[in-house]
Structures are given as structure tokens and as C-alpha cells.
Amino acid sequence: MISRIIYIPFDHLNMSHGALAKANPKTDLVVLIESKRMVTGRNWHKERLFFMISSARHFAKELETQGFQVQYIKADTTIAGLEKAKKSLGKDVPIICAEPSSIKQFEALQEFGVDFVPNDFFLTPRDLFRDWASKQKSFVMENFYRLQRNRLGILVEDGKPVGGQWNFDQDNRLPPPKNYTWPAYLEQTRDEIDVEVAKELNHELATTWATTRAGALAQLQHFLKYHMDAFGPYEDAVAKDNWAMHHSLISPYLNNGLIHPSEVIAETIKAYKKNDYAIQSVEAFVRQVIGWREYINGMYWFLGYEYREANALKANRTLLTVFKNSQATKMNCVQGVVADIEKRAWTHHIPRLMILSNLALITGVNPQEFLDWMRENFIDASEWVMVPNIIGMGTYADGGKLMTKPYPAGGAYISRMTEFCKTCVYDPKKRSGDDACPFSTLYWDFLDRHRETFKMNHRMAQQLKGLDRLSDLDELRDRAKFVLKGLDKGNI
Numbered sequence: 001m002i003s004r005i006i007y008i009p010f011d012h013l014n015m016s017h018g019a020l021a022k023a024n025p026k027t028d029l030v031v032l033i034e035s036k037r038m039v040t041g042r043n044w045h046k047e048r049l050f051f052m053i054s055s056a057r058h059f060a061k062e063l064e065t066q067g068f069q070v071q072y073i074k075a076d077t078t079i080a081g082l083e084k085a086k087k088s089l090g091k092d093v094p095i096i097c098a099e100p101s102s103i104k105q106f107e108a109l110q111e112f113g114v115d116f117v118p119n120d121f122f123l124t125p126r127d128l129f130r131d132w133a134s135k136q137k138s139f140v141m142e143n144f145y146r147l148q149r150n151r152l153g154i155l156v157e158d159g160k161p162v163g164g165q166w167n168f169d170q171d172n173r174l175p176p177p178k179n180y181t182w183p184a185y186l187e188q189t190r191d192e193i194d195v196e197v198a199k200e201l202n203h204e205l206a207t208t209w210a211t212t213r214a215g216a217l218a219q220l221q222h223f224l225k226y227h228m229d230a231f232g233p234y235e236d237a238v239a240k241d242n243w244a245m246h247h248s249l250i251s252p253y254l255n256n257g258l259i260h261p262s263e264v265i266a267e268t269i270k271a272y273k274k275n276d277y278a279i280q281s282v283e284a285f286v287r288q289v290i291g292w293r294e295y296i297n298g299m300y301w302f303l304g305y306e307y308r309e310a311n312a313l314k315a316n317r318t319l320l321t322v323f324k325n326s327q328a329t330k331m332n333c334v335q336g337v338v339a340d341i342e343k344r345a346w347t348h349h350i351p352r353l354m355i356l357s358n359l360a361l362i363t364g365v366n367p368q369e370f371l372d373w374m375r376e377n378f379i380d381a382s383e384w385v386m387v388p389n390i391i392g393m394g395t396y397a398d399g400g401k402l403m404t405k406p407y408p409a410g411g412a413y414i415s416r417m418t419e420f421c422k423t424c425v426y427d428p429k430k431r432s433g434d435d436a437c438p439f440s441t442l443y444w445d446f447l448d449r450h451r452e453t454f455k456m457n458h459r460m461a462q463q464l465k466g467l468d469r470l471s472d473l474d475e476l477r478d479r480a481k482f483v484l485k486g487l488d489k490g491n492i
């Protein structure tokens, strides 16, 4: 006899965590809702929609195999779907859900009367993070990360960091290697559910992303076997002809629940011990998972909903044409990165930060427009993770709440850390002139435009001093106007 509805959002797809951890197949009806708003409400990348929907449908089927009664409902909205489920039972029963990952969904479900169990899809309870954050003068991730290492007992022996250092970042900033063979990436197998979803979406079936827990676990093991050992040194580099380098490609599964960070860490430590992998790589990867990921989620909840609307630099340029069409630029790096996103809805951390966000920052694109575009186009995008990464880390729209300074970069950085510049029509060493790299021009123009805002920030002093030393500022300003116009039109 059914006495509860368990509602499973598409990012809680896990049998052992969230509301299913204590579910009973005899008395619980499990409900998943494919809402029209979710599918057609925005201009979502089809690969992303495919991944989300196919994963949810596979999960529903798996629940049935485990003996659960399951309703996979198509409805206009989540709430309409929940009403449908209630009606089908012909009686009023409580609806249980794990605390949602976004503030808006939390509020909507709460208003509808859903009862929550704690969200345990992270390693850090929300109140524990709040407690840490409320005691900080500035929210330095590294401090939180060391707390995590000690609290969770990861890579710590007798209170000391394994390998003698907490952080091996200084060993991990190598440019792309030359004459290097990158190990192959896992191709996922497809089944009739995948084929059906792809057909419904009119989407060409690809094999990059798993849509089952088994596929997600296979990806984790593939990473640990072939990529883990060399993850660290090249994590900040961007190759021209290799799309994933040594990155793990697990963010979509961590974010939709198919795998849990605790098992990622347990498997990583196991592989490290068994294979004696380089500590600089293992530490770097662990830092991403127990440090950055948890910190970003904690900050999202700590800073609240209004944070997403911040626009401290009053950046109001319309989204650049090139974000919507990789061919609308001659800039090799931007073209390459956007083309990767068009293909797989993914690119690694440095292109997200130092190419896409950097371009949005120095051209003054409206941060909310940029946020919306990123949300729609990435396979692993969720509100909780995109908002702090873009509003705080990427575009400094929060005026310094997360990071103490903005991180604009010119062509010199891109030339050092990527392979794009050698064959580009623009010269990263030039900041003015017809073939000057737009990043180099706009880097200085950005500092020039915001000189007043940044002059109180001592961490920007060096850069502003550099600006004062420029002898071609007038010429550079003219070039910047031309470049910005070209980026708006899509012909730079």
C-alpha cells in the first residue's frame, strides 16, 4: 500500500543517497518528472538535454528492476507533474525529496508542501559550510580545502599532508607537452533508451557521455587507469588537437547523482596506493573534488539568490556573436573552444575560465547573459555551480566577494598555456595594430576602463603600473573600439 511519494529530480539519480537512501519499494511510489519547461524552456544544447533525459529514463528503469513502483511523468512543470502523481493515487500522501540543489527549486517545492531530507550529494553539509564561511574575513578556498583534508582524513598522516605539502600547484602549470601521445578516451555504448531519446530530440547520437551509473563508473575507472598519474602537470594547459587532455570527465555524473564524490575519492586513493601515482597529480585532483566543488556549492547557498544578479563592473554588452557561432571569429583559441562546446557541450576548466570568461570579462559582456549562455550549453551545468564560477570567479561581477581581484589575461598568457597562437592570424605579442591579438588589446583596455574601480585594490597595483607605462594608449583605445565592434558583429 503506497503511503509516500518520493520525488527524484534529474540531479538526484542515486539509489544510496538523497530520498531513496531510506526508501521502501512496498510503500513508496517513486516519481520522476520530465517537465516541458525543462525541455523547451530555454535554448538548451541538445547533447545536454539528451544526457539529462536519457540518464533519468535509465534510472527510472533501474528503479523498476529493483522492485519500485515508478511513475515517469511528462508535464508542463514539476509542480503539475507532482499534482498528477498525487491524483493518480486518489489520496493525499506526503511527498519526500532531498533538498534540491537550486534555491528556486527549493522554494517552489517547499511552497508546494514537499518534505525534505538533507541533501547528501556533497561531502559537506550546508550548515557546516555556513558555519565555516560566517567566520571568514575572506573566503579563501585553500583554507577551506585544508580544513576538508583534515576533517575527512584524506591524504593526511599524523596531521601532516602526504608528500610534505598541502598543495603542489607550483609543479602543475606546464604548457601543453610536445610530441606527446594522449591516451584514448572512453566511448560509451548506447542502448534502445538512448536511441529513443536522441530520436525524440532530433539529435545525432554521440558516444561521449554515459547515461547510466555503470557507464559513469567506467569513465571514472578509465580516468584512474589512463589519465590520473599525469593529471596535475598539464591541468592548466589547452591543446589544439586534443579536447580533454588528462581531465576526468566526471562532472556530469557527480552533478546528476550517478556517482558520489565519496566514491570518487575512495577509488582515487585506492588507485594512488596501488599504482604509486604522482602525488602532485593525486593531490591536484583531490583538491578539485573535495575543495573546489564543495566550496563552490557551499558559497552558492551561503551567498543566496540575489548574488546571481550582481554586476559590480556594470558590464552591459550583449552576448558576443562568437559565443553562439564558433565560426564568427578568426581568433583561433575562441573558435576552437566554442567549436568543442558545440560538439560535446564540454570544455575543461581553463578554456571556461581563461578564454570564455576572460573574453566576457574584458569585453564587458553582461554577466547574467553570459551566465545564461553557459548554463544552456554545458553538459554539467547547474545553477549552484555556474553562478559562483561565473559571477565570482570568471567575471568578477560580485566585486570581489569570492576572488580578491579579477583575472583578466592578454595574449601572452594564452600563447604560453595553449597551442592556438602559432597558427592564428593575430599576434599575441601585439596590443595595437591590425594584427594585434584582441585579448592583448582588450586586456589593457579593460584595465584602462576600470582604472578608478581597481586603484583601491592593492593586488591590482602592479597591473595598473604597467598600464601607466604604455606609450601607445591612444592607439590601443582606438584598436579596442574597432575590436569590440567587430566582436559584436562577429567578424574579428
Ligand SMILES: Cc1cc2nc3c(=O)[nH]c(=O)nc-3n(C[C@H](O)[C@H](O)[C@H](O)COP(=O)(O)OP(=O)(O)OC[C@H]3O[C@@H](n4cnc5c(N)ncnc54)[C@H](O)[C@@H]3O)c2cc1C
Pocket (backbone or CB within 6 Å): 246, 247, 248, 249, 250, 251, 252, 254, 255, 285, 288, 289, 292, 293, 294, 296, 347, 348, 349, 350, 352, 353, 357, 374, 378, 380, 381, 382, 385, 386, 389, 390, 393, 394
Ligand atoms: C566559468 C566556469 C564555469 C564552470 N561551470 C561548471 C559547471 O557548470 N559544472 C561543473 O561541474 N563545473 C563547472 N566548472 C568547474 C570545472 O571547470 C568543471 O568542473 C570541470 O571542467 C569538469 O571537467 P572534469 O570533470 O574533467 O574536471 P576535472 O578537471 O577532472 O576535475 C575534477 C572535478 O573537480 C570538480 N571541480 C573542479 N573545479 C571546480 C569548480 N570550480 N567548481 C565546481 N567543481 C569543480 C568537478 O566536479 C570536476 O569533475 C566551471 C568553471 C568555470 C571557471
